Every structure is written in C-alpha cells, then in structure tokens.
Amino acid sequence: MLEAVNYAQLLFPDFSLIACGWLLCRYTPLDRRVWDQVESLVYYFLFPVLLFHSIVRSPLDFGATSNLLTAGVGVGLCGIALSYALPFLPGIGAHIDRRDHAASAQIAFRFNSFICLALADRIAGPEGLLMIAVLIGVCxxxxxxxxVWPMTRHAQTGLARxxxxxxxxxxTVTGLIANLLGLGxxxxxxxxxxxxxxxxxALGLMAxxxxxxxxxxxxxxxxxxxxLTIRHLLLPLIGWWLAVVLKLHPAQxxxxxxxxxxxxxSSAYVLAARMGYNGPYVAGLVTLSTLLGVASLPFALGLIR
Incomplete structure (x- = not known):
C-alpha cells in the first residue's frame, strides 16, 4: 500500500496540471483561443528544447547496458506492433475509428521520460539514471x-517530409547525434x-x-x-519476460x-492536435494513462520479486 501511495504522489503533479488546464479553459477567460497559442509554443519550441537537453546531458554507455537496451527496444517494438495491429484484429477492428487510431496508437508505446528518470533515480541511484538515459536516447x-507514421499515412502526406x-x-535525432559525438x-x-x-x-500538461x-x-x-491495456498491462508483462530471458540483473x-x-x-496530445487530429480524445487518454500508472507501476515492479 505504501508503494501505491508513493506512486500516487509521484504522478500527482502531472494529474493536477492536467486538471488546472481543464478548469482554466472552461471556467475562466483563458479559453481555447489562448490554449491554441500555448500548444504552438510547446510544440515548436519548448518540447524540442526539452527533448534535446534530456538526451544530450547524460552519457550513453551502450556497452555496459547492451542487454537492457535490447530488452527496452524489444518492449518498444512490441508496443508499436500491437498498437498498429489493432484495426486489423477480429472483433476489435470493426469498432475502431481509423483516424482516431492514427492519432492514438502512440499512447500504447510512448512513455513519460521524466517520471522514468525520477523512478530510476529512486530505484537504482546514479546507475539507474545512466541506464534510463540509454533507453531514452535510443527509444x-x-x-x-x-x-508520426500512422498520422502521415492516414493523411496520405509524405512521411519523409x-x-x-x-x-x-x-x-531528438539532433540530441542523439550530439551525444554520440561527445558534444555537450x-x-x-x-x-x-x-x-x-x-x-x-507544465504547459504541455495544462494544454x-x-x-x-x-x-x-x-x-x-x-x-x-x-x-491503455497495451501500455499498462501487456508491455509490463513483455518487459518481465524479456528481463528473464536476457538474464538482466535486478537493477536493470x-x-x-x-x-x-x-x-x-504528455506530448502525445500536442503532437496529435498540431497534426490536425482528434486532440481532445488523445488528451483524455493521456489523463487516463497518468491515473493508471498508479496501478501499473507497483504491478510491474512486483513481477521481478
């Protein structure tokens, strides 16, 4: 129970900022006209600076974390494959709107890197921070x-462009290249x-x-x-299986x-909204995912015991 309380405390700032944005937009003069401009600021300037800085500031030791990196990429690829496959699954695909799926597939495999960093530091200290830095830099x-790919494919716009x-x-690509070149x-x-x-x-969550x-x-x-089932149930189970198969040590x-x-x-909403998709739907999924993290984190860490 104590673990659940700790996770709730860790996730509360994210959830409270989402709630603040919802209240401000609906009950104050700060209506959608204001938040459209906030989304543009976050998408074109604030988030890119954040991602670049996050990747550049930690050295990436691929040799020492090769098994962990293999497992992390494996978890990510499984999440991508499962989310992409949803419209084609019997009994499920017929009930899924293809346009909403294009915007929402990312919910299943993307992750909140700053919650990852905070938890890795608590669980494994400086060693944990280096491990998660490698996963962040690659994933x-x-x-x-x-x-981006499902949205460009659905809109029939060129992926490369x-x-x-x-x-x-x-x-993110620039940050990874700078890190590999030893630039800081x-x-x-x-x-x-x-x-x-x-x-x-803060602004991304409020938006x-x-x-x-x-x-x-x-x-x-x-x-x-x-x-959400893929994100909070299937991926932890896949991660546990890969940890066993690859014989990761307890910290890894x-x-x-x-x-x-x-x-x-949290940037999933801004990406979907700026690319012209159903932003409100994706924002709801981000909120639900934040709440579900309180249950999925103790569940996942309990598997390794």
Whole structure:
C-alpha cells in the first residue's frame, strides 16, 4: 500500500496540471483561443528544447547496458506492433475509428521520460539514471517516428517530409547525434534549458487538460481500452519476460519494468492536435494513462520479486 501511495504522489503533479488546464479553459477567460497559442509554443519550441537537453546531458554507455537496451527496444517494438495491429484484429477492428487510431496508437508505446528518470533515480541511484538515459536516447527518436507514421499515412502526406519538418523528431535525432559525438551543453546554458524544460512540461500538461473532452473517450471506448491495456498491462508483462530471458540483473530489470509501465508521454496530445487530429480524445487518454500508472507501476515492479 505504501508503494501505491508513493506512486500516487509521484504522478500527482502531472494529474493536477492536467486538471488546472481543464478548469482554466472552461471556467475562466483563458479559453481555447489562448490554449491554441500555448500548444504552438510547446510544440515548436519548448518540447524540442526539452527533448534535446534530456538526451544530450547524460552519457550513453551502450556497452555496459547492451542487454537492457535490447530488452527496452524489444518492449518498444512490441508496443508499436500491437498498437498498429489493432484495426486489423477480429472483433476489435470493426469498432475502431481509423483516424482516431492514427492519432492514438502512440499512447500504447510512448512513455513519460521524466517520471522514468525520477523512478530510476529512486530505484537504482546514479546507475539507474545512466541506464534510463540509454533507453531514452535510443527509444525517444524511434517512438517519435512511430508516432508520426500512422498520422502521415492516414493523411496520405509524405512521411519523409513530415519527419523532416517535425520539431520533436528533429530535436531528438539532433540530441542523439550530439551525444554520440561527445558534444555537450555549456554549463552557463544549463539553467536556462532546465527552466525551459520545466515550462514545457507544465504547459504541455495544462494544454492537454484544456483540450480534454471525456465525451470523445465514450465514443471510442474500444480503442481507448485497447491502447491503455497495451501500455499498462501487456508491455509490463513483455518487459518481465524479456528481463528473464536476457538474464538482466535486478537493477536493470527494475529500470526496464519501470520503463514498460510508466504513463504515456504528455506530448502525445500536442503532437496529435498540431497534426490536425482528434486532440481532445488523445488528451483524455493521456489523463487516463497518468491515473493508471498508479496501478501499473507497483504491478510491474512486483513481477521481478
């Protein structure tokens, strides 16, 4: 019970910011006109700076974490495959709106990297931070590309053109290249980038709350249940199986299971909304995923015991 309380405390800031955005948009003069501009600021500037800084600031030791990296990529690829397959599954596909699926598939495999970082530090200390940094550095670019692909495919726009224009993908790929080349951020610039990162998280979550409409979730219950089941039940089970098969040591297994069970990325809403998809529906899924993390994290870490 204590663990559940701790996870609830860790996730409460995210949930409370979503709630603040919802209340401000509906009960104050800060209506949709304001939040449309906030979304643009987050998508084109704040989130890209945050992602670049997150990847560049930690050294990536691929040799020491090769098994963990293999397992993490395996979890991610399974999540991508399962989410992409939903419209084609018998009994489920007929009840899934293809356009909503294109925007929501990302919910199943993307992850909140900052909750990952906080938990990795608590679970395994500095060693855990280095492990999760490797997973973030490799998986964020892969997941961002996988998130954009269904939307570009459904809209029949060129994938290459969308990738080259997508600020989140540009930032993550640039950050990974800079890290591999040994380039870093000057010390005097670190505080500014850290504050931009904090602003992006707060405004991104509040924008998700402002755009949230639970009625849209009710109209797409099958899709919502499917992507959240993948994110919070199937991926932890796949992570546990890979940890056993690859014989990860306890700290690596704990980091992998944390990575597989955390809530989805808060930037999922901004990406879907800016690409012209059903942002309110995706915002509702981000909120539900944040709440489900309170249950899925103790469940996942309990598997390794």
């Amino acid at each position: 964020v670019p892969m997941f961002n590309i996988a998130a 969308q990738l080259l224009r997508n600020p989140l993908i540009i930032a 951020v000057p010390t005097w610039l670190e505080p500014t980038l850290s504050r931009i990162g904090a602003a992006s998280l 998700a709350g402002a755009g949230m409409q639970f009625a849209t979730i009710a109209r797409g219950k099958v899709l919502a249940l499917s992507v 297994a704990a980091v992998l299971l944390t990575f597989s069970a955390v809530p989805t990325a």
